[in-house]
Amino acid sequence: MSKRPIPSQEEIKAYLRDGRNWGRWGKKGGSGAINLITPEKRVEAARLVQSGKVVSLSRPLPVDPSPQNSRPVQHYIKIVEGEDGRGSSLDYLGVFHHGVALTHLDALCHNWDQDGMWDGRDPEEEITFDGAKYGAIDEWSDGILTRGVLLDVPQHRGQPYVTVDEPVHGWELEDICREQGIEVGPGDALLVFCGREAYSASNSDAFTDWREMPGLHGSCLPFIRESDAAVLGWDMLDASSGDTGDSMPVHGVLFAYGVAILDNALLEPLAKVCAAEGRYEFMLSVNPLVIKGGTGSA
Numbered sequence: 001m002s003k004r005p006i007p008s009q010e011e012i013k014a015y016l017r018d019g020r021n022w023g024r025w026g027k028k029g030g031s032g033a034i035n036l037i038t039p040e041k042r043v044e045a046a047r048l049v050q051s052g053k054v055v056s057l058s059r060p061l062p063v064d065p066s067p068q069n070s071r072p073v074q075h076y077i078k079i080v081e082g083e084d085g086r087g088s089s090l091d092y093l094g095v096f097h098h099g100v101a102l103t104h105l106d107a108l109c110h111n112w113d114q115d116g117m118w119d120g121r122d123p124e125e126e127i128t129f130d131g132a133k134y135g136a137i138d139e140w141s142d143g144i145l146t147r148g149v150l151l152d153v154p155q156h157r158g159q160p161y162v163t164v165d166e167p168v169h170g171w172e173l174e175d176i177c178r179e180q181g182i183e184v185g186p187g188d189a190l191l192v193f194c195g196r197e198a199y200s201a202s203n204s205d206a207f208t209d210w211r212e213m214p215g216l217h218g219s220c221l222p223f224i225r226e227s228d229a230a231v232l233g234w235d236m237l238d239a240s241s242g243d244t245g246d247s248m249p250v251h252g253v254l255f256a257y258g259v260a261i262l263d264n265a266l267l268e269p270l271a272k273v274c275a276a277e278g279r280y281e282f283m284l285s286v287n288p289l290v291i292k293g294g295t296g297s298a
Contacts, residue, residue, distance in 0.1 A: 004171050012218035012249050016113070016256040019225040022120045024258070029119045031139045032108045032258025033230040036187035037146045045147040045283040055273050057191075057233070057265040061093075061298070062101040067208040069101035097296040098263075100207040100237065105288045106261040108135030108254050110295045118255045131293015135258075141290040144260070146230060147188045148284030151176045152271050154195040161195030161202070167217040167239030168194060174223060180280045189231035189284045190224065192216060193267040196235035210248075215239040218249035225257055231286070233262030262286060263296075 007015075025035045061073045074094030081087045097104040108118040109132035117123045118135045126134045153168055154160055156176045162168055173192070177183060184190050194215060200206040207213065215236035224232060238248040253259040274280045288297035 004169070006169070006217075007219050012221065015218070015221035015225070016249075016252040017115070019221070020256050021258045022118075029258075030108075030135050032118060032135065032260065033187075033228070034140055034144060034258075034260060036228060036230045037144065038187060041147065041187040042145050045145060048147060048281055048283050051277065053273060055270045057262070057267065057270060058103045059101075059264060059266045061095070066101075067205065069099070071096040071099060073102065095298050097294075097298055100264060102298055103262075103264045103266060104296050104298050105137065105140075105286060106251075106254055106263055106296050107132070107137040107139070107294060108258055108260070110254055110261075111248075111251055112255045113252065116255070118258055128293075131291075132295060133293065136292070137288050137294035137297045138290050138292050140260070140288055143288070144189075144231065144284075144286040146284055147185075148191055148233075148282050149182055149184050149188055150191045150193055150267070150270055150274050150280045150282075151180070151182075152193050152274065152280070154193065154198070155271070155275065159195075161199035162214045162236060162239075163199075164212050164214045164240060167215060168192065168220060169217050170219040170221070170223040173220060182280050184223075184227040184229055186228035187230050188227070189233060189262070189286075190227065190229040191233040191262070191265065191267060191270070191284075192235075193271045194234065194236040195268070197268050199236070211240050213237060213240040216250045220250055221252070224250075224253055224259065229259060231260045231262055231284075233265045233267070235265055235267040237263065 028035050062069045063073050063075050065072045076092050078090045112123050121134050126132055151173055153162055215238050217239045232253055238250040291297055
């Protein structure tokens with residue numbers, strides 16, 4: 001893997017500040033970069049269907065507590081008995097979307113920096129106990145259907161997974177695009193496979209310490225912004241950026257660029273199918289729950 005100059009903390013902050021999409025979509029700003037998914041983009045995505053194979057990107061709802069899952073999903077069944085031997089079963093679910101265990105979609109109101117949340121809004125005014133008033137998950141209540149592109153980092157490196165010492169850099173995403181003969185364009189969903197399952201199998205304490213996380217480095221920000229992707233999906237998250245001092249720089253695509261984040265996606269099965277079929281573009285459908293004012297959704 002070629003070594004290139006790593007941007008400083010100030011340069012990474014500049015990527016987010018200077019590349020802001022604030023005000024770009026006017027009255028439709030609450031939806032952010034999802035505005036780039038036009039009817040024409042959906043038709044383009046539908047035309048990619050060839051084999052008709054379906055691959056889920058969701059992990060099972062994590063109900064068992066663990067160091068990686070400090071807020072497990074609450075799930076229990078209630079049985080209701082009726083007359084004449086009849087009956088029914090009912091589910092209760094309690095979900096804390098965010099964290100490293102649950103596959104979920106981050107809304108644009110999920111985080112912010114000292115300059116404000118998405119579109120320059122003031123979080124003290126927009127985020128209430130009853131829900132967010134701007135950039136919430138219900139902005140995408142019609143669902144997200146677009147062209148997806150998978151970039152396979154382990155295949156590119158010839159290694160099973162990304163490590164803490166060697167995070168994914170922006171120039172690497174460019175190299176992978178060339179190798180796979182693919183481009184990421186406006187309205188696309190960029191999915192970056194880093195080998196989370198293999199990494200977790202080899203590291204019992206994986207994803208328990210925010211200071212020791214493998215994943216995408218802040219140097220990936222220009223690639224994401226310049227591609228005009230609408231969604232960023234990954235199996236690993238932001239790399240721990242000890243060299244920049246920012247623990248989660250790439251999450252800044254939410255408040256700076258208006259790009260949705262598909263967190264903790266299960267990408268290994270998709271990577272295998274893409275490798276077997278020799279193509280890395282596909283139709284992607286993401287369907288969040290319609291949670292009024294929600295900061296995210298399973």
